[in-house]
Amino acid sequence: MAEILVVVDHAEGAVKKVTLELLTLARSLGEPSAVWMGSGASAEALATLAEYGAATVYVVEGSDLDDYVVAPKAEVLAQLVAEKSPAAVLVPSSAEGKEIAGRLAVKTNSGVITDAVAVDADLTATQSVFGGAVVVHSRVSNGTPIITVRPNSTTPEASAAAGTRVDVAASVSDAAKGAKVTGRTVAQKGGRPELSEAAIVVSGGRGVGGSEGFGVVEALADSLGAAVGASRAATDAGWYPHQFQVGQTGKTVSPQLYIANGISGAIQHRAGMQTSKTIVVVNKDPEAPIFELADFGVVGDLFSVVPQLTDEIGKRRA
Amino acid sequence: MKIAVCVKQVPDTWAEKKLKSDDSTLDRESAEGVLNELDEYAVEEALRLVEAHGGEAVVVSMGPERAGETVRKALSMGADAGIHVVDDNLHGSDALATSAVLAKALEGRGFDLIIFGSESTDARMSVVPAMVAERLGLPQVTFAQKVEVDGSTVRAERLTEYGFDSVEAALPAVVSVVEKINEPRYPSFKGIMAAKKKPVETLTLSDLGVEAAAVGLAGAWSAVADFAQRPPKAAGTVVTDEGEGGARIADYLVEQKFI
16 A cells, blocks of 8 residues: 655654544555654654554654754655655644645655645545635645645544554754754643644634633633634734734634634634634624624623633533 | 845735636735735844844745735835746746745845745745745744844744744844734835835846746646635524523533533
8 A cells, every 4th residue: 555654743752633633544545654753752652653553653863853943854754755655745734844844845846735624535635725715626746745734634533553663864964954943942831722733712802802801711711621712803902822813814723613702703813713613603793794604603792601601511511 | 134025915814815717826806915914024024133233125026017016015114125026927836836936036146034924814835935945955944933133143933832942043044934023014105105216126037047837837736626615604503692691502512512
């Protein structure tokens, strides 16, 4: 079966969920081989990759992969592509994943498709563009198809494979060591899941009225184990940190459940959340365009509806 | 120091974007073309660095005739000169071709820094800065939320999933900046008038020595098979809160097995 390379996204030695989604997807395209780049490839992490179908795990360690920005990873991956001639390379659609894919495309003279939400057996990729308004099918027509896939596009399903560890020596050129990482700063996460990966996102907009108003949004998020998002109106006003912005100029999310509170639903915001599977809306304006997207909507004051919802969730779980 | 700031003309952020039925490319005519919002931060950062360190900021753009307006917009903010790559054969170019053309337009001009916005609001691929760095063999300092130049070194805070990385590179380097790195200035009346007199060099593919066959739709290494408007979502249930709105959502979430 054709080999499909899957770039592993990992943090602190643990495999991220998006990787398991990509392995699941890769099984429908051929035989997945995971590519672990950077330090921390523990036996436990490798076992997870095997459990989700990696026949082989290429492990490329060495401080060069951790200490320099993107370029060494693209270089190592290009070497693997040259050696293995895979049928395709799947990369998580994170900011860094897309950069790795872009550089790999240049190095291997290959076409690249970003932000796919599905990939068919013939390697036709589905993209949801212009904020989910248009669905596009496209194919790479030259070289090795390089496709970055959005988190939450596939439900991860275990299907054990050998997961044979193959160590690959990293040979990184000086040219790829131009941008050195001199320090890492971990921002306060407050124990919530990452916005782009979260299964549930609870977000607030102009209707939240101020930074203190985000307290009710956060409380609801925590009752559901959700990530918190914000509309541009809220981040521009300084009510919530900018990195949580969902929308055309912020993050694109596609969770199982999206709860929009006090968000009108301007195209700028819809562009970042329209492909969410289930959308719940709370807004006091019955004319707000966000209601067009709602699977379930409540016209009402979020400051009474949302705390009640949080309470009810607590009760029903008790 | 000499800074290039690469900008793109895109359909207005607030407008509905469409693909054309004949060749599946972006319909640029149906909406007003504006300077990609995320590139405004790149222009502002370039201007601030020039104000702090001296030198000049040159706007570089690839795009149809009309993208000249976008170059002028950046000049009216305060950039010193422009380079506009315009050629009918560029229509339909993918990110690979775009990065190849930009690299040709940028190389050999002695730029210390090449600054991009983090992505365009139309294609949203976010790959061109990394591709240009790859093609030019320059350090890639992208997704910066803070940029400082000290002598021949650039230091930046690169936004990551977990926070940020402190990154350091020798000049020349390719930088991309994220939204909110700064507050982009509005062009003043004086700036708008001055922009009309600033030099803009217009370059074609043959000026750059790029083969027409390597760019455009024919030279793209990915192709759209088909596209369709997403079918409108089936209308959901909307209720008015009469004191039990929260509980009703909870009922719905139970029914949908979220709780």
